[in-house]
Amino acid sequence: MEIGKIVRRILQAESILIGAGAGMGVDSGLPDFRGKEGFWRAYPPLADLGLQFEEMANPRWFHEDPTLAWGFYGHRYQLYKSTRPHKGYEILKKWIQSLQIPSFIYTSNVDGHFSSTGWRNQTLECHGSLMHLQCLENCGQSPWIAQSSIKQKIQVCMKTLRCKSALPSCPGCHKLARPNILMFSDFYWDQSRTSQQEKALENWLSINGNQQLFVIEIGAGITIPTVRSFCEKTKEFYDCEMVRINPRDYHSPSGVEVLPLGALESLQLLDSEISKVLR
Ligand SMILES: NC(=O)c1ccc[n+]([C@@H]2O[C@H](COP(=O)([O-])OP(=O)(O)OC[C@H]3O[C@@H](n4cnc5c(N)ncnc54)[C@H](O)[C@@H]3O)[C@@H](O)[C@H]2O)c1
Numbered sequence: 001m002e003i004g005k006i007v008r009r010i011l012q013a014e015s016i017l018i019g020a021g022a023g024m025g026v027d028s029g030l031p032d033f034r035g036k037e038g039f040w041r042a043y044p045p046l047a048d049l050g051l052q053f054e055e056m057a058n059p060r061w062f063h064e065d066p067t068l069a070w071g072f073y074g075h076r077y078q079l080y081k082s083t084r085p086h087k088g089y090e091i092l093k094k095w096i097q098s099l100q101i102p103s104f105i106y107t108s109n110v111d112g113h114f115s116s117t118g119w120r121n122q123t124l125e126c127h128g129s130l131m132h133l134q135c136l137e138n139c140g141q142s143p144w145i146a147q148s149s150i151k152q153k154i155q156v157c158m159k160t161l162r163c164k165s166a167l168p169s170c171p172g173c174h175k176l177a178r179p180n181i182l183m184f185s186d187f188y189w190d191q192s193r194t195s196q197q198e199k200a201l202e203n204w205l206s207i208n209g210n211q212q213l214f215v216i217e218i219g220a221g222i223t224i225p226t227v228r229s230f231c232e233k234t235k236e237f238y239d240c241e242m243v244r245i246n247p248r249d250y251h252s253p254s255g256v257e258v259l260p261l262g263a264l265e266s267l268q269l270l271d272s273e274i275s276k277v278l279r
């Protein structure tokens with residue numbers, strides 16, 4: 001780890017791509033789902049039912065057991081919505097604004113925290129967003145903002161993880177709504193929002209990919225390595241520099257700088273150097 005080198009890369013960058021996984025949310029107080037123990041610590045009732053993340057994140061629960069499905073996703077929606085993103089988001093924003101360079105986010109996080117901290121139109125949420133809903137029956141209604149259907153707090157019994165309040169419904173056909181996120185064995189995920197974001201990123205890369213691009217990957221796991229692969233491939237394709245920030249899964253291909261620390265600690269550490277220059 002060479003802080004000075006990473007600081008120089010950031011200061012010299014003409015564009016920055018930030019790839020973020022569940023680890024980016026950990027310092028905001030959100031759980032990552034590393035291993036079944038991590039998942040069950042966050043959701044004890046699912047340990048009693050013996051359900052792992054991969055089993056619970058399946059659209060079949062909305063058909064077979066809607067109050068359990070909405071208990072799980074309703075709790076996450078409530079948690080992500082009420083949690084304030086940690087200061088690292090502000091630090092990243094500050095760098096981008098001070099350097100006056102374009103940036104884009106590629107994230108598997110469904111918490112909407114990058115969108116709400118200023119990257120609304122420069123974010124690709126590759127697994128969708130819990131802040132948006134879609135029709136379970138795919139009646140033709142486009143995905144919509146969750147808040148417009150969830151006016152009151154979703155009430156979840158934490159002993160059973162069952163939703164106690166009214167379940168959100170589709171404004172088009174009034175049947176059950178589900179989060180607009182990609183689950184496992186999910187053949188009916190409405191990709192339209194994410195496809196638009198994909199086009200925006202393609203366009204952004206075609207303009208900025210060859211402009212001294214720097215890739216900052218933060219908290220991206222190895223179980224579902226979508227973000228890691230994307231960052232590594234982007235680095236390779238544009239032959240640019242990259243840093244991987246991760247306290248545990250930091251092994252990397254050669255040529256990738258590594259910061260084996262948490263997201264907030266890393267960003268604060270870098271910022272203490274960068275702000276001396278950007279002041
Ligand atoms: N906030 C969210 O939206 C959220 C949270 C949990 C899971 N998920 C979903 O789970 C799936 C798996 O995502 P994943 O592979 O990114 O998660 P993961 O749970 O498999 O991996 C999390 C990674 O974060 C790292 N990490 C832990 N603490 C950290 C910290 N303080 N700072 C930086 N990194 C830290 C871990 O070492 C690990 O590599 C995705 O589909 C995602 O949609 C989303």
Ligand SMILES: [Zn+2]
Nearest residue numbers: 135139170173
């Ligand atoms: Zn509908």
